[in-house]
Amino acid sequence: MTEYLIRRLLQSVLVLFLITILTFALIHAAPGGPTQIFLAPGLSPEAGKVQAHNLGLDQPVYVQYGKWIGGLLKGDLGHTFKNNIPVGDILWPRIKNTVVLMAAAWLLSLIIAIPWGIYNSTREYGISDHASNFVSYLGFAMPTFWFGILLQQWFALKWDLLPLSDMYDMDKQGDFGNLMLHLVLPVTVLSLGFLAGYVKYSRSSMLEVLGQDYIRTARAKGLKEGKVVFRHALRNALIPIITILGLDLPILVGGATLTESVFNWPGMGRLFVEMANAREYSVLMSITLVVSVIVILGNLLADILYAVVDPRVQYGRGGGSA
DSSP states (O other): OHHHHHHHHHHHHHHHHHHHHHHHHHHHHSTTOGGGGGOOTTOOHHHHHHHHHHTTTTSOHHHHHHHHHHHHHTTOOOBOTTTOOBHHHHHHHHHHHHHHHHHHHHHHHHHHHHHHHHHHHHSTTSHHHHHHHHHHHHHHHSOHHHHHHHHIIIIIIISOOSOOSSSSOTTOTTOHHHHHHHHHHHHHHHHHHHHHHHHHHHHHHHHHHHTSHHHHHHHHTTOOHHHIIIIIIHHHHHHHHHHHHHHTHHHHHHHHHHHHHHHTOOSHHHHHHHHHHHTOHHHHHHHHHHHHHHHHHHHHHHHHHHHHHOTTOOBOTTSOBO
16 A cells, blocks of 8 residues: 555656646746736836846746746745735635635535435435435536525525625634634535535445345345445445545536635635636646645545455555455
8 A cells, every 4th residue: 555655646746747837838828928917008018028027927938937846846836926925825825715615515515415325225216315316406407606696695685694705704704603604605505516416426326236246145144224234335335436526626626616706705716716817827827736736635535545445445566456
């Protein structure tokens, strides 16, 4: 396992390096490029060239990339073009806010979906199974931004039960109870889509395992149904679910972007939209890098959980599982 983890970490570093090259190249290939921000009304072309020179934007792309990656290795994410503010000072607080939102939505989805899917697999086509199908269709079909606006209209504007937007009230910064109130609506929006998928994945995975010969043998020996489901079937059924969890991380970040914009949540997704409009490419690259790290770590964690959930999974010298 240790050898496998070291190999995967080295592969992850290589993937991140390639992502930085691709992102840097795409940003500079975009119409106008980073220098477009200096072409403001009333600013002479000469003044724009001077500013671009001061920031090193008139140098060859490979030189700019070398300076950026060198600073990154030292922990320096660069500075904004317009105000010369360190990117880290802008980005790190937003990452914390996005992690709070994502973690709450993800945990809520898993806590509800996996037990619900397991229950439905033991009572096919019952009332609970049909209800989960309705929730799944609703979650897959309903646009995230529309659902968020709908909840705002009902629970914030019409009934005045929950806050309309933001992370805290103006006079309650840092208050945990106030944060929980502001989390209700955006977490509901984010978790619905994942709840829809996880319930169906859990149900179908459990049904497949419950149809195996060793499950029939366990039942024939007279084991109680709860023991058959949770001790013999659940571990094998969790492996496909773990795979889906790792693959859903980028979707969760993308969904958070829309949700943060609707609810004015001060997170990384909303920051990406703001910086894209402002053409602050150094911030955009840093956000892309952070999201890439999250996705890679999520997939690595999924691989580790395979061996934890199912002891038969062993990572050998070839890097595969046996």
